[in-house]
Amino acid sequence: MIHPVLVKKQRFILGIALLLILVTMIGGMGLGYSSLSYDRLLPTLMGQGTFKEEFVLYSVRLPRILITLLAGMALALSGAILQGITRNDLADPGIIGINAGAGVAIAVFFLFFPIEAGSFVYLLPLVAFGGAVLTAFFIYVLAYSKNAGLQPVSLVLIGVGFSLALSGAMIVLISASDRTKVDFIAKWLAGNIWGTDWPFIWALLPWLVVLVPFTLYKANRLNLLGLSEPAAIGVGVSVERERIHMLLTAVALAASAVSVTGGISFIGLMAPHIAKALVGPRNQLFIPVAVLLGGWLLLFADTLGRNIIEPSGVPAGVMVSFIGAPYFVYLLLKK
Amino acid sequence: MVRLLTNDVSVGYGDVMIVKHLSVQIPDQKITTIIGSNGCGKSTLLKAITRIISHQSGSVLLDGRDISKENTKILAKKMAILPQTPEGAAGLTAGELVSYGRFPYQNGFGRLTKKDYEVIDWALEVTGTLEYKFRPVDALSGGQRQRVWIAMALAQETDIIFLDEPTTYLDMAHQLEVLELLQRLNREQQRTIIMVLHDLNQAARFADYIIALKDGEMVKAGTCAEVIVPEVLREVFQIDAVIGRDPRTNKPMCITYNLLKGEKQQHEKNIPALYAHAGSAY
Secondary structure (H helix, E strand, C coil): CCCCCHHHHHHHHHHHHHHHHHHHHHHHHCCCCCCHHHHHHHHHHHCCCCCCHHHHHHHHHHHHHHHHHHHHHHHHHHHHHHHHHHHHCCCCCCCCHHHHHHHHHHHHHHCCCCCCHHHHHHHHHHHHHHHHHHHHHHHHHHEEEEEEEEEHHHHHHHHHHHHHHHHHHHHHHHHCHHHHHHHHHHHCCCCCCCCCCHHHHHHHHHHHHHHHHHHHHCHHHHHHCCHHHHHHHCCCHHHHHHHHHHHHHHHHHHHHHHHHHCCCCHHHHHHHHHHHHHHHCCCCHHHHHHHHHHHHHHHHHCCCCCHCCCCCCCHHHHHHHHHHHHHHHHHHHHC | CEEEEEEEEEEEEEEEEEEECCCCCCCCCEEEEEECCCCCHHHHHHHHHHHCCCCCCEEECCCCCECCCCCHHHHHHHHEEEECCCCCCCCCCCCCHHHHHHHHHCCCCCCCHHHHHHHHHHHHHHHHCCCHHCEHHHHHHHHHHHHHHHHHHHCCCEEEEECCCCCCCCHHHHHHHHHHHHHHHHHHHCCCCEEECCCCCHHHHCCCEEEEEEEEEEEEEHHHHHHHCCCHHHHHHHHHEEEEEECCCCEEEEEEECCCHHHHHHHHHHHHHHHHHHHHHH
């Protein structure tokens, strides 16, 4: 039923987004503390680089580029889903408390459990995931009323409340602990992409491979959930069940992304928003656009951030906030 | 035996019961209207029958099966709902909105089949909205928009259609347009229509069967000749009504009405005081 002209426009925008990603990736490969000139990129990719060139490309830059790209995609999709099920354009995994939940879980785990270097890397995403799911569960339970079901407004409000409370808890936790450990957590909170190695890519990729098609499969239901609740029930959507499925999907995506990148918000807010402004509110059309834009935004923010101040750079989360906060204010004012 | 009935149904929010032990039978292939004053539970009853809200006790039976235990998609093939002041269609075209009504027949990614397209065009055609197919719903007038929403309900191809105050916010001509459309659907396609209406005379003119509620309980149910009578209206609306006949449709209609004596006196007491106050200012 979607107009062919609109579908063409969406394809065109998808093409542009892919191009932007490609250009930023290539740009990012050549930028950084260690030099790897652009005319050496192709030979290095073909396996003819020097040891140093290959190390810089394959062990430093490429993993980081892919991680930011994938995490941005996951956050954008998560935000798109949350905006859909709460019917609130300001919903975002960060605002809804999922980031803070993952953060506290990581802080508790990092501070109180003995660390073995080998398994630590693989446990962290699981821990963050658990923290986020637990937080989402509590928010859902508190926002749920027996008669009226899940109230989108209370979901957002309680989410914001949880986010603040958990941030407070985190400060209590880290203020009483060892300096070096606090350092890691503080960087995590600022959204300093810390998981920049291939295993983290393999930890993140499966979520996207499974959940992007799953969400597109559910796109029609999300469209219907965007109507009023009685209308959605009337055409036979099991509103409560779909909301829980989609909420779980959104939590899984945000948690898996946040667990390797650290606390990054605003991507989940901005990407779906820009996508909707470009191609309209139909989930099957705007979700792919939002996913690509989200990936590009975080990649772009991180590429800028890590090159602004040498050598440590500005954390991606901070860069995103530089762009995101004014956008958020703009949205509020427009409303 | 009618297809749709409620059995001792109670609905409430928290401890407050809005609908109390209500048993009604909805006549098949007729237009049924639920009337009553504000807050009497008429919308709540409609929502309970259509599973939008759950009821605390009793049961709602459709074809002998309890709707709270029935698969919601199967129910959506049997009954469609036009909610009160529907919303959320921002950015969609009329055709797309109507295509959402095909949801109960779809699986997987929701690709529309040839049959779906035929039904969508038919629903737009019947409601006189085919020309808006590719226009955004936001850009339509209130009456046009309401007809598009009705088309969406029609696209569900159900025998039973519920409407919660379908004429709210419409001007008089558009109100009539919507009600006549519903009447045509009932007469020509034998669809059972159940709606909540505010306007007594519209209820009397279009309904075959009227259910009058007060404080969540049924005062009277029957044909309009049985329900639109001074005694019932006195009980339901606390009005003293003069009932005549519509010279065109020969249906009963409320020509004029006053508030009941007790309340009228109260108002009269207040009014002179107001005048006295105003007078002193001059």
